[in-house]
Amino acid sequence: MIARLRTERPNRYSAVAIALHWVIAIALLAMIPMGWWMSDAIAEPGSQALAYRVFQIHKSIGFLILALTVLRIVWRLTHPVPALPGAMKGWEQFAARATHAAFYALMLALPLTGWAYVSTGWAVVTDTPLAVATSWFGLFAIPHLPFIEHASEAARRTIAWMAMGAHSKLAWGAIILIVLHVGAALKHQFLDRDGVLSHMIPMLPHGDDSHGVAPEPTPAVRWAERLAGVAFVVVIGVAFGLAAKPAPKAEGQAAASAPAAAPAADAAVTPGTAAAWTVDKAGSSIQFTGTHAGKAFTGQFEQWDAQVWFDPADLAGSKAVVTIQTGSAKTGDATQEGSLPGAEWFDTGTYPTARFQATAFKALGGNRYEATGTLRIKATTVPVVLPFTFDEASGTATVAGRLELDRTALNMGMASDAGGDWVSKAIGVEIRVKAERAG
Incomplete structure (x- = not known):
């Protein structure tokens, strides 16, 4: 045996x-x-x-x-x-x-x-x-x-x-x-x-x-x-x-979020009377910055489209509309990139795009200007003011601007982090645009 x-x-x-x-x-x-x-x-x-x-x-x-x-x-x-x-x-x-x-x-x-x-x-x-x-x-x-x-x-x-x-x-x-x-x-x-x-x-x-x-x-x-x-x-x-089963929630604690409403269609864009520009995507970027768990991060949107009509001599006829594919947000951190499309952040399944529309422009002196408009993320639309610089040489324009957003006002991450303990409430957005005069 x-x-x-x-x-x-x-x-x-x-x-x-x-x-x-x-x-x-x-x-x-x-x-x-x-x-x-x-x-x-x-x-x-x-x-x-x-x-x-x-x-x-x-x-x-x-x-x-x-x-x-x-x-x-x-x-x-x-x-x-x-x-x-x-x-x-x-x-x-x-x-x-x-x-x-x-x-x-x-x-x-x-x-x-x-x-x-x-x-x-x-x-x-x-x-x-x-x-x-x-x-x-x-x-x-x-x-x-x-x-x-x-x-x-x-x-x-x-x-x-x-x-x-x-x-x-x-x-x-x-x-x-x-x-x-x-x-x-x-x-x-x-x-x-x-x-x-x-x-x-x-x-x-x-x-x-x-x-x-x-x-x-x-x-x-x-x-x-x-x-x-x-x-x-x-x-x-x-x-x-x-x-380890917890006791029932006390009265006043957060309730389950209501299902998201279907997004309304964006209105068609009426061209401005100012000069039209064709944006060079390779030479342009839309970046965002903030802190996560005490560490600074920088991300950018890889897919977006812009329609721009702008002329320093015709600010009343200037206009800009930018549509961003929010699912294209990249930060270099796989966990962050996996979380951003979620329902409490960009909710890309329901709202695949964000939209910025500038409807009024103001000269601030020299090459400095200011665009006033609205920003829609998910179902929330907030007024925004974007200060920027505009320089043109031989029909090529370079634009640089920065603004700061309050993510809580945009209903971003409010279930997990309404107090900003993990992700900073203030999110910086920086744009750099290179464009050619159309026609």
Whole structure:
């Protein structure tokens, strides 16, 4: 029997299994202190910017663990593993296999509860909405779970508290399992000297295998081992998830936002009587600036169109209309770029464009002018004044202007950050235009 088992079972795990084991182990060990630190640091203004970046890394590593765990389970089911030493007592064999099952369950449950939490768009630290997109190491976006993301605000709040409660206590479950796992490995290596640790560390000797290998458990025992391990994780997650359920909101707290109304069509543009200009897109830009989590950012819109009629000698007949594709906003930060199209920011699904229309111009002396008009973002239209400079040489004009907007007046980010704790209320907009006289 022993000879047959030795033939069927390898002396060590395969190279793929060993690599997956250590990569996941290192990632999991890094995640625990990272999670503890950022949970406190995210609420402190001085460490908020760094905590935000750590939070994005934490999410990315979590998804890496999830993907590698699925791969590891598939590999485990399709490749034989070393048998346990024959000298191990029955209860030790049961505990060893149950612990392995618990590890697999935990490595699935931890990232899945984290995924559920970020999908709610709710911050338990402040108990307020906080819609933040998820990207994998800034390379590509990871969608939120739709059955959570599109739930009511009350449901998302409850799920957020339950998911975070389970997630944090599962981290403690991971610590318990790691201590048990490491302790058992050291016992086998230095007390039993049976070579179990060499299964996962190839450079170690095999040890004393004079007692042969443990017999394979019956199917009933095998299922009991798996259920015991999975039950350990499920009980922790469910128990603390339910315990973390928040009390109902107090009267006066924010209610769920009403569905957005369909945008009205913009009126057709009537040309001005002043000279028409053709904008050189390659030589022009519309940029925006502000701060996010205490760190300055600069972005720009990559797609926009402008119709301009302007003449310093015919300011009454001058006019400008700029239409911006808000979904083209880029900041160089994948998480920001994933969040901006959301419903509480630009809501690009309902309102794909923003529109600036200048209807009156005023000379300020020299090459300085001022355009008065309106800016529409989503369903909100506000009056704006844009000071700018205008210089022309040989039929080519260069224009530079800057204004400051209050995003709260434009209903931008009001569910997550009405107070400007994360994103500055003041957003600077800077335009640089190069244009040629038409005709």
